Amino acid sequence: MSIFGLPPLYTTLICATTSIVLLTFWNRRRQKSKLPLPPGPKRFPFVGNLIQAATSGLSMWQTASEWGKTYGDAIYLDIVGFPALVLNSQDVAVDLLAKRSSDYSSRPRFVMPVLAGWEWATATLPYGAKLKKHRAILQKYFLSPDVLNYTDVQQRNCYMFLQGLLDNPEKYDKHAHRLPVSILMMNVYGHEVETDDDPFVRLGEESGRALIDHISYIFLDLLPWMQSLPEWFPGTNFMKIAREGRVLSSRLRHELYTLTKKKIRDGTAKESMTTKFLGDAAANNTSNLASYEAEEEEFADVAAMVYLAGGDTTSTAIMNLILAVLKFPETMYRAQEEIDRVVGSDRLPTFEDRDNLPYVNALCTEILRWEVLGPFALPRCTTQDDEYRGYRIPAGTLVLPNVWAIANNPDVYPDPSAFQPERWLPGGANVESIRPMDYIFGYGRRICPGRVWVEHLLFITAASLLATFNIDRALDVNGEPIPIPNVVHDETSFIRFVSPSACTFKPRSEKAARLIREAASIGPA
Numbered sequence: 216m217s218i219f220g221l222p223p224l225y226t227t228l229i230c231a232t233t234s235i236v237l238l239t240f241w242n243r244r245r246q247k248s249k250l251p252l253p254p255g256p257k258r259f260p261f262v263g264n265l266i267q268a269a270t271s272g273l274s275m276w277q278t279a280s281e282w283g284k285t286y287g288d289a290i291y292l293d294i295v296g297f298p299a300l301v302l303n304s305q306d307v308a309v310d311l312l313a314k315r316s317s318d319y320s321s322r323p324r325f326v327m328p329v330l331a332g333w334e335w336a337t338a339t340l341p342y343g344a345k346l347k348k349h350r351a352i353l354q355k356y357f358l359s360p361d362v363l364n365y366t367d368v369q370q371r372n373c374y375m376f377l378q379g380l381l382d383n384p385e386k387y388d389k390h391a392h393r394l395p396v397s398i399l400m401m402n403v404y405g406h407e408v409e410t411d412d413d414p415f416v417r418l419g420e421e422s423g424r425a426l427i428d429h430i431s432y433i434f435l436d437l438l439p440w441m442q443s444l445p446e447w448f449p450g451t452n453f454m455k456i457a458r459e460g461r462v463l464s465s466r467l468r469h470e471l472y473t474l475t476k477k478k479i480r481d482g483t484a485k486e487s488m489t490t491k492f493l494g495d496a497a498a499n500n501t502s503n504l505a506s507y508e509a510e511e512e513e514f515a516d517v518a519a520m521v522y523l524a525g526g527d528t529t530s531t532a533i534m535n536l537i538l539a540v541l542k543f544p545e546t547m548y549r550a551q552e553e554i555d556r557v558v559g560s561d562r563l564p565t566f567e568d569r570d571n572l573p574y575v576n577a578l579c580t581e582i583l584r585w586e587v588l589g590p591f592a593l594p595r596c597t598t599q600d601d602e603y604r605g606y607r608i609p610a611g612t613l614v615l616p617n618v619w620a621i622a623n624n625p626d627v628y629p630d631p632s633a634f635q636p637e638r639w640l641p642g643g644a645n646v647e648s649i650r651p652m653d654y655i656f657g658y659g660r661r662i663c664p665g666r667v668w669v670e671h672l673l674f675i676t677a678a679s680l681l682a683t684f685n686i687d688r689a690l691d692v693n694g695e696p697i698p699i700p701n702v703v704h705d706e707t708s709f710i711r712f713v714s715p716s717a718c719t720f721k722p723r724s725e726k727a728a729r730l731i732r733e734a735a736s737i738g739p740a
């Protein structure tokens with residue numbers, strides 16, 4: 216027999232080679248499917264490992280870290296029917312999420328977030344062409360401070376934050392939330408947040424909390440037929456919640472974007488990612504309306520995502536900063552001593568001081584490690600069957616890097632629950648260790664695009680706050696410092712939100728208060 220009229224020798228060679236390739240492939244697959252799943256605690260029918268986790272008295276990430284002592288760095292769990300792999304060490308997380316990113320860069324698609332209209336949100340997208348477009352936009356505007364000149368906006372909003380603390384110190388959690396959100400709104404839309412009641416700030420806040428809530432409706436993934444029930448049927452309240460979610464999601468995508476376009480037409484828009492994007496898009500697509508509209512839709516979604524992803528995360532980092540100096544006041548004094556020596560008391564710190572403030576930088580690094588704010592980062596999902604260290608990882612497995620376990624590994628970070636900025640200084644215990652920036656922002660192709668922006672903001676906030684204020688525990692009626700409760704972090708959400716503590720913010724001097732007022736009088740942007 217010959218193929219395509221080829222001489223018989225060639226035909227034989229082609230057939231033999233094809234058979235060998237197919238056999239090898241088939242054999243590999245067979246061997247792979249014979250491999251055991253990674254070790255993990257016993258899985259029970261239907262509930263999997265949920266009951267063990269829920270009754271352990273610890274958070275899910277702490278429980279997984281404890282299990283890691285018996286089962287190792289990659290443990291296999293069943294979460295009510297979802298196969299999940301928890302990665303308890305940095306080596307394993309890098310091996311899978313960064314080095315094998317072609318198979319580990321997707322996200323699970325849960326039913327409720329899609330029903331509630333979040334299918335456009337960058338962080339929920341499966342890996343593919345749309346995600347690449349979103350990430351290209353984010354890289355362009357957020358990976359370097361020069362494109363949006365965001366350091367200037369960060370610095371000026373930081374002065375407004377300090378002024379808020381002078382005027383209403385008891386609302387410090389509100390100021391800590393408003394700071395990153397105001398900057399992002401200015402960076403993304405040129406929108407100036409003027410009051411605590413700004414409707415767009417509220418919209419971002421409500422949307423972020425709603426999305427986190429929607430992710431928790433996992434029963435719909437297990438019982439998808441519930442979506443076809445009539446709305447009057449008991450237990451279908453999720454339909455109403457999904458409908459409200461769709462309204463929020465649509466408002467988030469369109470309201471501020473449309474307002475910004477109107478301001479551009481009126482000539483009142485301030486420079487932002489949107490004005491820059493629309494300027495470039497119009498110049499590049501003058502003759503192609505369809506391409507312009509497609510690009511514009513992608514862009515509007517990315518813009519909304521930034522405002523959704525950056526507010527609660529970064530404000531939690533600022534709340535952790537305040538909590539850390541309250542619990543470990545000696546770190547505040549040491550930072551103040553450095554700032555006084557390097558910056559003096561005649562001006563406020565600026566980004567130019569960054570290289571000369573090693574202790575403040577170390578303090579910011581330690582903030583990101585201590586009390587990590589996103590203990591499981593964001594879940595990934597495998598797209599292919601894989602084999603790792605002799606174990607089989609099936610396609611469709613949820614993958615959760617246990618960032619909490621990595622940050623609290625006592626073999627790497629001695630006394631991990633202590634807040635010790637000096638561990639990062641020359642001669643310190645962790646100067647050569649993995650830095651928190653290498654895990655708290657995730658890994659590989661899905662790594663957080665806001666990480667450089669966050670590091671800048673954390674530095675200027677810490678330096679300016681500690682230069683100008685003493686932060687202390689508030690006193691009770693007997694003049695005794697009110698203790699900080701043991702539990703101030705929410706251990707049930709993707710983000711470990713921090714509750715405010717009873718504390719005081721006193722300007723370090725009259726001069727410090729004056730400097731704040733003068734700087735804040737220039738305005739936020």
Ligand code: HEM
Pocket residue numbers: 337338339340350353357520521524525526528529532588589592593594595655656657658659660661662663664665666668669
């Ligand atoms: C302290 C603050 C922040 C932390 C700890 C943080 C952490 C993370 C983590 C862990 C992920 C998932 C990465 C992965 O899957 O490997 C992520 C994704 C993301 N972050 Fe952040 N983030 C912060 C602030 C921000 C800010 C300010 C922005 C604004 C630009 C932002 C935008 C995003 C976006 C758009 C994604 C989705 C990326 C994707 O799915 O491809 N984040 N972030």
